[in-house]
Amino acid sequence: MQVPETKSDDKAAPKVSFVSLGCPKALVDSERIITRLRAEGYELSREHVGSDLVIVNTCGFLDSAKAESLGAIGKALKENGKVIVTGCMGAEPENISAAYPDVFAITGPQQYESVLDAVHRAAPPRHDPFIDLVPPEGIKLTPRHYAYLKISEGCNNRCTFCIIPKLRGDLVSRPAGDVLREAEKLAAAGVKELLVISQDTSAYGIDVKYAASKWRNKEVRAKFVDIAEALGEFGIWVRMHYVYPYPHVDDVIPLMADRKILPYLDMPLQHAAPDVLKRMKRPAAQEKTLARIERWREMCPDITLRSTFIVGFPGETEADFNLLLQWLDEASLDRVGCFKYEPVRGAVSNDLGAAVVPDEVKEDRWHRFMQAQQKISTRRLKRKVGTRQQVIIDEAGPSVAKGRSMADAPEIDGAVYVASRRPMRVGEIATVKIERADEYDLHGTAVGY
Numbered sequence: 001m002q003v004p005e006t007k008s009d010d011k012a013a014p015k016v017s018f019v020s021l022g023c024p025k026a027l028v029d030s031e032r033i034i035t036r037l038r039a040e041g042y043e044l045s046r047e048h049v050g051s052d053l054v055i056v057n058t059c060g061f062l063d064s065a066k067a068e069s070l071g072a073i074g075k076a077l078k079e080n081g082k083v084i085v086t087g088c089m090g091a092e093p094e095n096i097s098a099a100y101p102d103v104f105a106i107t108g109p110q111q112y113e114s115v116l117d118a119v120h121r122a123a124p125p126r127h128d129p130f131i132d133l134v135p136p137e138g139i140k141l142t143p144r145h146y147a148y149l150k151i152s153e154g155c156n157n158r159c160t161f162c163i164i165p166k167l168r169g170d171l172v173s174r175p176a177g178d179v180l181r182e183a184e185k186l187a188a189a190g191v192k193e194l195l196v197i198s199q200d201t202s203a204y205g206i207d208v209k210y211a212a213s214k215w216r217n218k219e220v221r222a223k224f225v226d227i228a229e230a231l232g233e234f235g236i237w238v239r240m241h242y243v244y245p246y247p248h249v250d251d252v253i254p255l256m257a258d259r260k261i262l263p264y265l266d267m268p269l270q271h272a273a274p275d276v277l278k279r280m281k282r283p284a285a286q287e288k289t290l291a292r293i294e295r296w297r298e299m300c301p302d303i304t305l306r307s308t309f310i311v312g313f314p315g316e317t318e319a320d321f322n323l324l325l326q327w328l329d330e331a332s333l334d335r336v337g338c339f340k341y342e343p344v345r346g347a348v349s350n351d352l353g354a355a356v357v358p359d360e361v362k363e364d365r366w367h368r369f370m371q372a373q374q375k376i377s378t379r380r381l382k383r384k385v386g387t388r389q390q391v392i393i394d395e396a397g398p399s400v401a402k403g404r405s406m407a408d409a410p411e412i413d414g415a416v417y418v419a420s421r422r423p424m425r426v427g428e429i430a431t432v433k434i435e436r437a438d439e440y441d442l443h444g445t446a447v448g449y
């Protein structure tokens, strides 16, 4: 994704074209770099041609993502020539310089200072930075009405298919006071929905032994439930991503039932068969997830549960896969994503010695999985017909606006199409009577503004 152009009437300001690839965590890194650049007076441009330099924030999670990143670097070199590469792929600079020896500088993930140093060398900043061009909440790449809020970096888990801990290091939690101050600025700037992200949100604060820090006139611990409660006080939507089903997650469900935070949990489970989970070394794999889900639904009946799964992991047998399908049926999750296993270079899972699942078997399992889940998701969506839902508007339209209910995260879930007797504004939250459901989306009419 390329960032929107900003306007400046000073033609002398150096121009930077920025390409941000990868997950929401990488997007937050991009936002931090761009905020710093704008604070120093740099302009952003939509075009590589005519810019003083290009920054490419890469994703190195899967081989397909690496290929996309390399493609973006190649394009930037061709169109501009002065290219700074950062992000996950920057952790293995030799791969980039082998493909593109002319790259100006390569830095790893979260190395904001190194990126800034490289930018200063490539195109020195103006003498007189217009600090006042930077809004207090920083520059956001997401639409103004929602923003990602990163509460920690890195990860203490060692899932065998994942190289993120190698790239980003162990868990480093931000002090709760810092997180809350950022959230406060975002809310004051008009953000209506915060998407809390990290690699393992439920592990927040373990590295700092849940140390408390000052927020307004009290102390708040760096702990999942405490930060959820404090964020809930801003009176805007707060959505939790990347939560593993540890027992202490139960403490957050009452906040969802009371609508302090959204009744929504994004919980990447990846599999259900014990042998596969063991080989994956998944966090919270021993937890009785089905029982936990049942309890959550008792505590908060309209909770939305989203998860992602991997099929075709090395050693996955037909019996393991059938167990996953059976689990899926019992869990009856609202939203599910499924990936075919890809052997990421450097991942431990490549050396487990387990039987490699042939591509055609992976493909077949993926289709069977998606068909099974589609029936479940459609059934769960249909239950909403006739109900009234709060919907946040993402795109205005002459007669029908596109939005999301509390059950839908941006980019990954479905939409609600809202007919309205008056034009709706982006970021507005309306009460919508749901009249129809299709496979992924809901349709209804605004009945309260």
Ligand code: SF4
Pocket (backbone or CB within 6 Å): 155, 156, 157, 158, 159, 162, 163, 164, 165, 199, 200, 283
């Ligand atoms: S929890 Fe597992 S998959 Fe997620 S970042 Fe950590 S090691 Fe990777």
